[in-house]
Amino acid sequence: MSTTTNCVPLPLASIPQLGYDDYAQAVAGALADGGTLLAVLADPSSTTGRHKLYAVVGGRNRMLSAFGTRVDNRFPSLTPILPQFHLFERELAEQLGVIPEGHPWLKPVRFHRLWHGETDVWGRDPRNHPLVGEMEYFAVTGDEIHEVGVGPVHAGVIEPGHFRFQCFGEQVLHLEISLGYQHRGIEPGLIEAPSMKTMARIETMAGDTTIGHGLAHCRLFEGLAGSEVSARAAAVRSVALELERLANHVGDIGALAGDVGFLPTASFCGRLRGDYLNMTARICGSRFGRGLTRPGGVLFDIDQEMADELLASLDQMTEHTRGAIDLFFNAPSVLGRLERTGRVRREDAVALGLTGVAGRACGLDCDVRRLYPLRSDKKQAVPEILGAQGDVFARALVRRREIEASLAQIKASLVALPSGKTMAPVGRPAADSLIVSLVEGWRGRIAHLGLTGRDGGLRRYKVVDPSFFNWSGLAMALRNEQISDFPLCNKSFNLSYCGFDL
Amino acid sequence: MLSILRERLRQGYRTSRFPKEEPRLPQRFRGMPRLAPERCPAGCKACVSACPHGAMVRDDHGLRLDLGRCLFCADCAVCPHGAVEFTNDYRLAATSREDLLLAQEGPRLARALEKRMLALFGRSLKLRQVSAAGCNACEADLNVLGTLVFDLGRFGIQFVASPRHADGIIVTGPVSENMREALLATYEAVPAPKLVIAAGACAIGGGPFRDGTEVHDGVTDLLPVDLFIPGCPPHPYTSLDGLLRLLNRR
Numbered sequence: 201m202s203t204t205t206n207c208v209p210l211p212l213a214s215i216p217q218l219g220y221d222d223y224a225q226a227v228a229g230a231l232a233d234g235g236t237l238l239a240v241l242a243d244p245s246s247t248t249g250r251h252k253l254y255a256v257v258g259g260r261n262r263m264l265s266a267f268g269t270r271v272d273n274r275f276p277s278l279t280p281i282l283p284q285f286h287l288f289e290r291e292l293a294e295q296l297g298v299i300p301e302g303h304p305w306l307k308p309v310r311f312h313r314l315w316h317g318e319t320d321v322w323g324r325d326p327r328n329h330p331l332v333g334e335m336e337y338f339a340v341t342g343d344e345i346h347e348v349g350v351g352p353v354h355a356g357v358i359e360p361g362h363f364r365f366q367c368f369g370e371q372v373l374h375l376e377i378s379l380g381y382q383h384r385g386i387e388p389g390l391i392e393a394p395s396m397k398t399m400a401r402i403e404t405m406a407g408d409t410t411i412g413h414g415l416a417h418c419r420l421f422e423g424l425a426g427s428e429v430s431a432r433a434a435a436v437r438s439v440a441l442e443l444e445r446l447a448n449h450v451g452d453i454g455a456l457a458g459d460v461g462f463l464p465t466a467s468f469c470g471r472l473r474g475d476y477l478n479m480t481a482r483i484c485g486s487r488f489g490r491g492l493t494r495p496g497g498v499l500f501d502i503d504q505e506m507a508d509e510l511l512a513s514l515d516q517m518t519e520h521t522r523g524a525i526d527l528f529f530n531a532p533s534v535l536g537r538l539e540r541t542g543r544v545r546r547e548d549a550v551a552l553g554l555t556g557v558a559g560r561a562c563g564l565d566c567d568v569r570r571l572y573p574l575r576s577d578k579k580q581a582v583p584e585i586l587g588a589q590g591d592v593f594a595r596a597l598v599r600r601r602e603i604e605a606s607l608a609q610i611k612a613s614l615v616a617l618p619s620g621k622t623m624a625p626v627g628r629p630a631a632d633s634l635i636v637s638l639v640e641g642w643r644g645r646i647a648h649l650g651l652t653g654r655d656g657g658l659r660r661y662k663v664v665d666p667s668f669f670n671w672s673g674l675a676m677a678l679r680n681e682q683i684s685d686f687p688l689c690n691k692s693f694n695l696s697y698c699g700f701d702l
Numbered sequence: 703m704l705s706i707l708r709e710r711l712r713q714g715y716r717t718s719r720f721p722k723e724e725p726r727l728p729q730r731f732r733g734m735p736r737l738a739p740e741r742c743p744a745g746c747k748a749c750v751s752a753c754p755h756g757a758m759v760r761d762d763h764g765l766r767l768d769l770g771r772c773l774f775c776a777d778c779a780v781c782p783h784g785a786v787e788f789t790n791d792y793r794l795a796a797t798s799r800e801d802l803l804l805a806q807e808g809p810r811l812a813r814a815l816e817k818r819m820l821a822l823f824g825r826s827l828k829l830r831q832v833s834a835a836g837c838n839a840c841e842a843d844l845n846v847l848g849t850l851v852f853d854l855g856r857f858g859i860q861f862v863a864s865p866r867h868a869d870g871i872i873v874t875g876p877v878s879e880n881m882r883e884a885l886l887a888t889y890e891a892v893p894a895p896k897l898v899i900a901a902g903a904c905a906i907g908g909g910p911f912r913d914g915t916e917v918h919d920g921v922t923d924l925l926p927v928d929l930f931i932p933g934c935p936p937h938p939y940t941s942l943d944g945l946l947r948l949l950n951r952r
Contacts, residue, residue, distance in 0.1 A: 311880055312916060332880035352884045355863035357831040357845040359838055360881055381880045382835045385916035397754040400773055400910035400934075407837030407935070464706050470849035471716050474938075478728065484776060485730035488839045490934060491776025499776050500730065523709045530705070698837050701880075 201226055203263045206572040207423030209633035212651070215254065215268040223255070223269035224278055230257040230265055231282060236566065237553055238264070238636065238647050240288035241662045242296060251296060256636055256649065262572055264636050273319075277303035284553040287668060293321045307335045310701050311380040315388065333362055338376050340366040345373075348683060352381045359697035365683055372686075375678040377671050382701035390661035394421055394495050403490050406665055406699030410486075411437075411444045412641025413663075413699075414493035416648040419574070420637035421495040424652065425627035428576050431618035433497035439510075439613050440480060440489050440498075442606040445642040447476035449599040449606075450521055452694050456596055457528050459688045460537040468524035475517055479510060497623035507614045514614075518607050525600055538593035542677035542689035546590060554673045556644015556666045557602070558693055561587035561594035568640035582609070592692040629656035643667060643696065665699030717853050721952055725939045727792055732774040733937075734791040737806050739765040741785040749780035755903075755910065758786075763805065769794060769932040770802040770906035770922075794932045795944025799922060802906070802930055812929055814950035819895060823869050824949050826858045829899070830868035830892065834885045835917060836875030839935040840902035844872065846938050859945055865889075870897030870928070874935075876904040876917040877924065889925055897948075899929040901941060906930050 204210040218226060231237060235257040243252035255267045277300035279286040289300040290309045297317035300306065308322065311332040320326050322335070332352075339347065346367050352360035360381040366374040386401055394417075402417040403410045415437055422429060429437075454469025477487035484492040484500045492498055502510070528534055544554065549562035559566040569582040585601045587594030629652055637648045644666030651660040674693045678686060718725060727733070742765060749758040749765075757771035758780055767786065780786055793811055796802045801810040814820060833841050844861070847854040854860065862868050865888045877885060889898070900921050903909035908919035921927060931944045946952045 329879055352881065353832055353888055357833075357841050357848075357861055359833045359836065359841060360884065381878065381884070382833075382875075383878055383880050383916055384835050384876065384911050385914050386911075389914065395754065396775060396777060397910060400755070400775070404837040404839065404904075404910055404934075407839030408842055410839070464709065467850050468709070468713050470846070471713070471851050474846055474849060474851055481731060482728045483730070485728060485732050486774075486776070487843065487937070488935065490774075494777065520713055523712055527706060527709055696838065698835065701835075 201230070201265050201267055203265045204636070205262050205264060206568070206574055206636065206638045207419045208575070209424050209630040209635045210266055212632045212634055215266045215634065217252070217268045217270060220269050220271060220275060223267050224276075227255050227257060227267050227278070228282060230259060230267075231284065233259065235259040235265070237282070237284040237288075238638070238645075239649050239662055239664050240285065240292070241649060241651070241660060242292055243651060243660060251298065254634060258572065258638075264572070266634055271298060273297070274299045274301050276301055279303050279305070283551045287672070297321055309380065310383040312383055312385065332380050333378055335378065337364050337378070338366070338374060340373050342368075344368060361697050365678070365686070367683055370682045370684065372678045372681050372683050375675045377675055379671070379697060379700050382698040384698070384702065386702045387661060387663060391658045393657070399494065405663065405702065406667070406696040407488060408448060409444065409641045409643065409646070409665075409696065409699065411440045411489040411493060412639050412646050413648075414489070415441060416637045416639040416646045418493050418495045419639070420635055420648045420650050421629065422626055423635050423637060424629035424633065424650065424656070426630070427496070427624065427626045429497045430620035430622065430624055432501070432620040433622045433624070434576065435613045435617050436483070436498045436500070436502055436622065437493060439502065439610050440483065440492050441639070442610045443476055443480045444489060445606045446603060446610075447473050447480070448642040448694075449603050450476060452691065453525055453528060453596060453599055455691045455694070456538070456592070456688065457534070459691050460534055462528060462531060462534050465524050465528040468520065472517060472521055472524060475513075479513060482506065482510065494623070496626045497621070499623070501622045502614070502617060507617055511611060511614050514607065514611060521603065521607075525603070529600065535593065537688065538596055539591060540589070541592045541685055542681060542692060544590040544673050544676050548676050549590060549673065552672045552676070553669045555669050556641070557595055557598050558670045558673045559644065560585060560598045562590035563588055566645065568638045568645050572638050592688055595692040631656045641666060643694070644670065663702060665696055667695040667697075667700045670695050671700060717850055720852070720939065720942065721946060725792070727790055727937070727939070729790070731790055731792070731937070732776070732788040734789050734794055734809055735767050735772065735804060736787055736789050737765055737767060737804065738785045739806050741783045743783065746783070748782070749786065752780045755912070759803065765806065767804045768802060769796065769804055770799065770930060771903065771912075772932065773903055773909060773934040792937050792939045793943050794936065794940050795947060796930050797928070799927070799930065802932065812944050812947040815928070815948055820950055822895065823897070827870070827945070827949060828860050828862045828868045829870055829872045830865045830888060831861050831872050831874070832885050832888050834873060834875040834881035834905070834921070835878035835911075836902065836904060840874035840904070843935045843938050844874070844901060844941060847942060852938055852942060854942070857946065857949070857951065865891035866893070868892050868896075870899065872899040872901055873905045873921045874901050876908040876911040876914070876920055878917050880916075882918060882924070885921070886924065897928045898925045899931065900927045901931045902936055903932060903934045906932065909934060
């Protein structure tokens with residue numbers, strides 16, 4: 201094991217290559233010690249069938265630990281003892297054609313062609329593009345069991361995905377979520393030097409998280425070069441990141457209100473969400489923050505006049521936001537629908553590695569801003585915001601409290617904008633290194649990982665959107681719920697399809 | 703109940719007076735580009751290779767900008783001579799793919815539907831939205847048209863859940879291979895005559911994912927498109943303006 205911190209490159213040579221059993225034991229130990237599995241990635245340069253694998257675990261005291269090993273075309277699956285591995289191992293199987301033996305749920309993740317090798321794990325013809333959704337679904341059998349299939353095209357203006365419910369009357373025994381419809385093949389296209397083209401792909405990786413993913417990408421390159429952005433650029437970035445959180449959290453509470461038929465909050469929050477997006481547009485011209493972050497800093501400054509304008513708008517919007525949300529939380533009819541609906545047990549949240557709002561609603565302290573701040577971060581007063589019950593109510597409450605925290609943080613940043621330039625040059629990237637860039641986006645932990653080669657060029661770029669972990673949380677939340685509560689549960693997670701499918 | 707009424711008073715009336723009044727967009731908003739080919743040095747084609755999205759064309763017809771390919775990048779650096787710059791004008795939608803090729807004469811904005819289609823859809827247009835690998839920005843800024851700010855329903859336009867209830871589809875995203883079949887099936891399920899609207903750079907031409915191995919460069923080559931709405935994503939007023947032009951309301 202070898203350790204580093206957020207956005208500090210780790211020389212690959214310093215990561216010991218363990219035998220597979222030792223690797224498994226070391227990772228298991230780190231997870232048992234309260235660690236979280238952030239990512240598992242393969243080094244693609246190994247064409248000999250001995251793939252290098254790296255697992256990265258986030259631990260205490262800001263520490264990120266990397267574990268290395270090599271695997272053949274078959275290796276024992278760790279999923280039965282460490283469920284956080286389940287999607288990472290499926291991903292490896294789909295990309296490299298390797299078989300994690302004993303994996304209890306070995307199905308494709310995104311339905312794309314093999315990246316390396318020629319043998320398809322599921323026996324599909326590697327010359328053709330796999331058919332999306334073609335896999336064995338979990339089925340409950342019995343006289344009174346019925347199956348409900350939904351999607352890929354859903355009833356609203358939302359992204360596509362496929363859901364299968366195994367039902368006994370109204371009761372959902374199991375929900376299986378099969379995605380991949382949004383797959384655009386982003387990761388392989390990122391193995392280039394940063395450019396306008398790659399930046400555009402990063403900003404649309406999950407378009408509602410343009411700032412979150414944009415920041416993770418920029419910091420990855422800044423970290424690789426050991427460059428720091430100016431305090432002013434960091435402040436503008438922080439304002440934009442929190443505005444993104446505000447817009448989405450406020451929108452989500454409005455959407456929850458809509459799903460339980462509480463229309464005042466639904467209407468007010470719909471408008472307020474747009475006004476937060478418009479504040480981002482005031483800074484950079486785009487409601488989603490397109491074009492704001494770039495390696496080295498930001499493309500747009502917030503001058504004193506704009507800061508004053510934004511602060512004045514924020515004061516009024518704070519009042520309106522509180523008013524709209526208070527109505528929602530003060531209505532007994534609303535609380536009756538939220539409480540004890542869509543519960544995820546804390547043990548399950550830990551086992552599946554739930555992150556962000558969904559993780560904190562189960563009581564897991566998993567905020568990157570608290571756990572893995574950058575070296576350059578000033579001591580930020582991001583409060584510990586935790587729920588307890590892991591139900592829809594807890595997820596709504598965590599959002600409500602995060603809205604308050606974000607408002608406070610933006611105001612603090614705007615009243616004391618540090619002076620300085622908004623853009624600084626980024627140096628040459630470190631060679632033969634692994635870097636982990638973590639950002640707490642509005643949905644949760646965004647991880648971008650890079651493996652560089654001898655010249656500092658990227659050999660592998662890996663993205664883990666918070667939705668990668670959290671879709672499993674939604675499936676667990678539906679266990680034994682009524683199928684009619686699916687929209688409410690789904691909205692309380694509000695996960696990204698394209699962030700998962702990449 | 704009283705607290706709801708009190709809050710309603712405080713929140714105020716928020717529906718915009720569009721289209722009677724023009725919306726005020728942020729100063730830094732990047733809308734319709736303006737071309738000044740008189741600034742082009744003789745024989746200069748720097749912009750054609752400088753735009754990573756292939757939006758610039760310079761041939762016998764002179765300098766043109768493909769609004770269907772343009773992502774309105776903040777760091778657009780196609781022209782060091784100032785022959786290309788963005789204005790604040792949100793009106794971008796066009797009727798045909800050719801009309802998206804912006805020349806010096808200025809934009810050719812969307813035209814109204816022909817008489818028969820206008821008689822059918824002019825006062826009531828129901829659309830089924832299909833996201834085909836859209837990043838959820840186009841989707842979100844179409845969805846926002848349903849909020850009280852834009853109040854799409856007052857124009858007789860509505861997003862519906864079933865293609866059987868729809869008069870057309872509005873497509874977002876570059877059309878991933880994995881969504882191609884579902885998109886075509888949804889189109890088939892809409893009763894004829896029907897419309898297709900491509901919203902956003904991805905749906906028009908693939909956007910930043912153009913020429914990718916997993917996408918189809920948008921819907922333009924797959925279905926007959928009646929309205930193109932440029933942008934990454936299009937501003938809600940850009941979409942609304944396009945829809946109203948299609949229905950002869952502007």
